[in-house]
Amino acid sequence: MNPKPGRLKVGVIGPGKVGVILALALRNVQHEVIGVTASTRVENQDRIEALLPGVPVLEAPELCAQADLVLVTVPDDEIRPVVAGLAKLNAWRPGQIVVHCSGAHGLAVLVDAAACGALTLALHPAMTFTGYSLDLQRLENCPAAVTANAIAQPIGQALLIEIGCQPQIVADENRKLYHAALAHGANHLNTLVAQSLELLREAGVADPALYLRPLLEAALDRALSEGINGLTGPVVRADTGTLTAHLEVLGTPSGEKIKTTYQELARATAELAHDHGRLTDTQYRAVHTALGAESL
Helix, strand or coil, rough: CCCCCCCEEEEECCCCHHHHHHHHHHHHHCCCCECCCCCCHHHHHHHHHHHCCCEHHHHHHHHHCCCEEEEEEECEEEEEHHHHHHCCCCCCCCCCCCEECCCCCCCHHHHHHHHCCEEEEEEECCCCCCCCHHHHHHHHEEEEEEEEEECHHHHHHHHHHHHHCCECCCHHHHHHHHHCCCCCCHHHHHHHHHHHHHHHCCCCCCCCCHHHHHHHHHHHHHHHHHHHHCCCCCCCCHHHHHHHHHHCHHHHCHHHHHHHHHHHHHHHHHHHHHCCCCCCCHHHHHHHHHHHCCCC
């Protein structure tokens, strides 16, 4: 098979779950993976051997000298020091493409590569990576943020489209807000579910996850499709008696931490419902009082 035009030589600095999977995805569309840096973690070494067989392990400066596209997929806090260190070694060159995949960072962590003339990109598929080939299927139609200047932006979009993602432009100044939104939704959802499972176990439900799954899946689907209009439950019904009963039963020493979470989320829910016309002023004040807050 003849290679497609415009194929790039790809190198990976930090060959963990993200770096290896993205390198594999790029190789599957005929880019050439020319090397990865060494890893001391056995699972990373095994992953490289399984998914990128035959790809040599290179020192970072040598890798940069050969690669047209460098994926810097080290942990978030190491991106800036790694890029700066390689800049001091004159490893970056004009026209080279340097990419990181941290959701939390924009272009600032790549500034030393940009100062050497490299084209810098912050690309972030909005998914968790397992490090297994199944991730390739999950990249299909996965939304992915592109943060870059006007010259590099089309390159980032093209790379993401090639591996099946749906690119979304996120301005550099909005990158932290973007990541906060993802973390708030995904990570805190996990916390909320864990607390609900704990309460169901205390209530004697034999398989809390099985019991909770259909309710949560329906609630998530409605929240994503209808927003606050899909909300049901005691807050939006202004059922103050039920809210008071919930707080009473959560008032035990074992439930006190969950009670705090419940109160804060219920207050936030009430405020949203009120702002969107789901609660009248009178209902909002009654709910606020039932949740143990001072009068509005």
